[in-house]
Amino acid sequence: MMPVAPEAPISVYVPCRNGASTLRACLEALLSQTYPVAEIIVVDDGSSDTTASIVVAVGGSVRAVSHPVHLGLPQARNTALAQVRHELVASVDADVVPEPQWLECMVRAMSTRATALVAGRLVASDRSRIADRWRMAHLMQDAGDLPQSNPRHLSGSNTLVRRGAIQAIGGYPDDEDGLVTPRIGRRLASMGYMCRYEPHARAWHLRQDTLLSVLRTWWGWLRPPAERAGSFASGEGLVSRRADVLGRFRRAMVADMGSGQADLAYISLLGAVAFVAADFAYGAVRARAAGDPDAAVQWSRAARAWSDAVRRACEDCRPMGPSVRSNLHRDMLAIDWWTGTGGAGDFGTDVHQDDHVVAVARASTDLGVWLDSLPRAWWTHLEAGRVMVAADEGWETGSHGLEVPLSGPVVQEWWPETWKRVRQMLPSLVPDLIAIVASGREGRGAGEALFVAVTREEHPYEARRDWSERLDRSVGVRCRLDVIPSDALGWLPANTRTVSLHHDAVCVWGDASVVRVIPAWSPASIPEFEAFGLLAGAERALDMGDAEKGRRLAVEALLVARRAFDPGGPASSEDLTRLWPTFGMAL
Known part of the structure; x- marks a missing residue:
């Protein structure tokens, strides 16, 4: 393959759907490039705004090619490749404004032998909204300051390609969106081509997101590869997909909390529960399209069962603060983009009548377990994060939950009175009680109050939950009560909580010897996940x-x-x- 000749003619296209608010700025920037642009094509993908009139007003070398209906970004790209006159084809999205030297830098990077695709750097122009900052942190559109060869992901928002190379691999796949994905890179590599990232070719992203738009966009990006893997074809596939979603958002929350951005962490928490609901609803859409109305009903019920599971999990998660507890389910419904897909119809109020739905909605990675696995220290920060997100989105910022202290230091004055009330209440409440163990010694900071009731027999979940709620109301401090049968006490798992119990536990009522049964796990014994x-x-x-x-x-x-x-x-x-x-x- 020959390098790019000096002053080689270049066609530029702009895929656009209802992008009138930014299209004029985009076109004016393309007409101001230091490298000459031979032609500019706007692919109007079924717009209902004034996109067409803007193209006419700009005039000059700019012309429009229109889809009568919305066909999607990949088809808009393939339409452009079929319409342009030249081999080198650049593209920018309608909400992207390239700097004057953008195309010149792209051509310089393309001059490397065998390069078939160059992607430029995309820089966010508006960082004022929390949703925009979350997009910058997690959608990986700005690939940084360093040039890269064959990177794993590239933004498709501003690129330069060899038309023949893209057409040789079959064009842009119709299930791709937003990114130049590894699949395109692998296809080009199989034909001897390479992809490059050129950070000096800078373009500014004018997009302004809301919480709804940014999460819906990411869900749309992640859906096609999951669909190719069969995740929406069966209940087992959706269960596996849910585990992947929860794991992905836990990693996002780790990054958000690690960078001190609790507002972003709350968006990640909300995304975890919203994505699963959207997946179930989309499973119903696919089943209906495949002519399987029974499966469509099951997935629609599963979507509603998941919504109910979110509400119950918030009630059951002891460390969760009152604002998050009261509003997480409500916030999920506020960003509902999946109901309009036809995947969440009204199929009756009793979502639990179908055992299949219950198994799909609650099996594998249970939401309550996932919430409980989040570090307890996060919840105080997530409270503040939710307030910031609500203010940014114009939501209600108050809470309607139990207004008691959540975490932070349990001050010395609390412990004597708390222990006294627990000693008075639990023996009359919990049958066959052997001992009450408190995690944290008097006078030491210990987060929320944690108590373990050691019993002779195992008790059902409903009873344990009732005791914990009554303890909350009686003590007036957010408590976490675990009820453990004595024969299980010596077999507690190796985790940070067991290590904390072993080092800090004190018996406040009953047989003090139970404390010595707690296994002495060392930190090295804890799983490394x-x-x-x-x-x-x-x-x-x-x-x-x-x-x-x-x-x-x-x-x-x-x-x-x-x-x-x-x-x-x-x-x-x-x-x-x-x-x-x-x-x-x-x-």
């Missing part, structure tokens, strides 16, 4: 060109894996240096 989120954050930081942040996150992941500090709470550099003296040297 908590470190994976930090490692993912380190990889993302390095991909973005932020080497300093990448090194810091990698070191913190190592410390978590070594159990040198508890990942549930923030740790300062001074704390880390004290616990592991070479920490400062590693940074």
Whole structure:
């Protein structure tokens, strides 16, 4: 393949659907490029606004090609490739404004032999809204300051391609959206081509997101690969997809909390529950399109069952604060984009009548377990994060839950009175009680009040939940009550909570010998999965060109894996240096 000849003619196209608010600025920037543009085509993908009149008003070398109906971004790209006159084809989205030297830098990068695709840098122009900052953090559109060859992901919003190479691989796949994905890169590589990222070719993204638009966009990006993997073809596929979604958003929350952005973390929390609801609704859409009305009914009921599960999980999650508890389910409904897809029809109010629905909605990675697995120290920050998101979105910021202290230091004055009330209440409430154990010694900061009731027999979940709620109301402090049969006490799992119990537990009523039965797990015995989120954050930081942040996150992941500090709470550099003296040297 020959390099690009000097002053080679270049066609530019702009895929546009209802982009009138930014289209004129985009076209004027293309007409002001330092490298000459031979032609500009606006592919009007079924717009209902004034897109067509703007193209006519700009005139000159700009012309429009229209789809009578909305066909989607991949088809708009393929239409442009069929209409342009030249081999080198650049594109920018309608809400993107390239800098004057953008095309010149793209052509310079394309001059490398065998390069078939170059993507430029996309920089957000508006960072005032929380949803925009979340998009910048997680949608990976700005790939950073460093040039890359064959990167894993590239933004498709501003590119330069060889038309023949793209057409040789069959054009843009009709189930792709938003990104130049690994599949396109692999197809080009199989034919001897390569892709490049050129950070000096800068373009500004004029997009302004709301919480609804940014989460819907990401769901739309992640859906096609899940669909190709068969995730929407069966109940088992959707259960597996749900586990992937919850894991993905947990990693996002780790990155958000690690960077001190609790408002972004609340969006990630909300995205976790919203994506699962949207997946169930889309499963109903697919089933209906396949002519399987029974399956469509099942998935529609599953979507409603999931909504009910979110509400119940918020009620059951003991560390969750009152604002998040009262509003997470309501906020999920406020950003509902899936009902309009036809996947959440009204099929009766009793969503639990179908055992299949219950199994799909609650099996595998149970939402309550997932919420309980989040570090307790996060919930205080998520309370503040929810308030900031609600104010930014214009939602109600108040809470309607139980107004009691959530976390932070349990001050010394609380402990004597709290222990006194617990000693008075639980023996008359819990049958066959052997002992009451408190986590945290009097006078020490210990987060929310945690008590363990050791019993002779195992008790049903409904009874344990009732005791915990009554304890909350009686004590007036947010409590977490666990009820453990004595024969299970010596077999508690190796996790940070068991380690904390072993070191800090004190018997406040009954047989004090039960404390000695709690297994003495060492930090090294704890599974290392908590470190994976930090490692993912380190990889993302390095991909973005932020080497300093990448090194810091990698070191913190190592410390978590070594159990040198508890990942549930923030740790300062001074704390880390004290616990592991070479920490400062590693940074």
